[in-house]
Amino acid sequence: MRLYRVLSSLPSSRLRAAVVAVALGSLAAAGPACLACDSIACGGGLDWSARTEDGAGLLPGTYTFDITLESSSYAVECTVAETVGESDCGEPTKVMGDVDFDMMIDVSHLDPNEWNPEGPAGGFYFYAYDHTDDGAASSTRGPTEVRIVAVHDGDPLMDESYEITYERDEAFRGEERCGYCDSLESREATFSQ
Numbered sequence: 001m002r003l004y005r006v007l008s009s010l011p012s013s014r015l016r017a018a019v020v021a022v023a024l025g026s027l028a029a030a031g032p033a034c035l036a037c038d039s040i041a042c043g044g045g046l047d048w049s050a051r052t053e054d055g056a057g058l059l060p061g062t063y064t065f066d067i068t069l070e071s072s073s074y075a076v077e078c079t080v081a082e083t084v085g086e087s088d089c090g091e092p093t094k095v096m097g098d099v100d101f102d103m104m105i106d107v108s109h110l111d112p113n114e115w116n117p118e119g120p121a122g123g124f125y126f127y128a129y130d131h132t133d134d135g136a137a138s139s140t141r142g143p144t145e146v147r148i149v150a151v152h153d154g155d156p157l158m159d160e161s162y163e164i165t166y167e168r169d170e171a172f173r174g175e176e177r178c179g180y181c182d183s184l185e186s187r188e189a190t191f192s193q
Helices: 004-010 013-029
Strands: 045-050 061-069 072-080 093-096 102-110 120-132 137-141 145-152 157-161 180-181 183-192
Touching: 045 137, 061 102, 061 180, 072 102, 102 180, 120 145, 157 183
Parallel strands: 045 183, 137 180
Antiparallel strands: 045 120, 061 072, 061 145, 072 093, 102 120, 120 137, 145 157
16 A cells, blocks of 8 residues: 555646556566565556647636446545645545455656656646455455546546557466456546636
8 A cells, every 4th residue: 555655646647657567577676476466566557648739728617526436426526726735636436336446546747757846736646446355365456447527617528538558467466366466557638728
């Protein structure tokens, strides 16, 4: 869980992927003995980002997201202010369904490679996965059917749908008995305001 907090605080999917690669490389260099079932965290699932078509940034206001992940639906409300530091997204609220996906959504910087809380908001990023632990084994899978509908101050903003096939690592912690990890799949969207 500590790795997830670190990864989710990073502003871009490329930076998150680099951190995971360095961590996995360090563990591999230490030898097979370190690859116990609880040694490697899975960084897989769905990584989604959306930005304005013209790159001008987000207009201030309330953004409401209806997110459907397979048979489960969630609602999220984000408030965008003059700066990304003053902007915030609430916690996703499950509306219906029987699968509990772990997810987070937040406002991103205008320049995804620069962290500047005083700068304008440039878009949104979203991360979702389904993780279960069963003793020493665990599984992490990404949602295969995704729909994201966004509204800005009551006006439709975007309606994106994806069918996703993940590459599955059946032995992501070193042995088959340890569980599996779906690859990280990234999707990007643009919208006009």
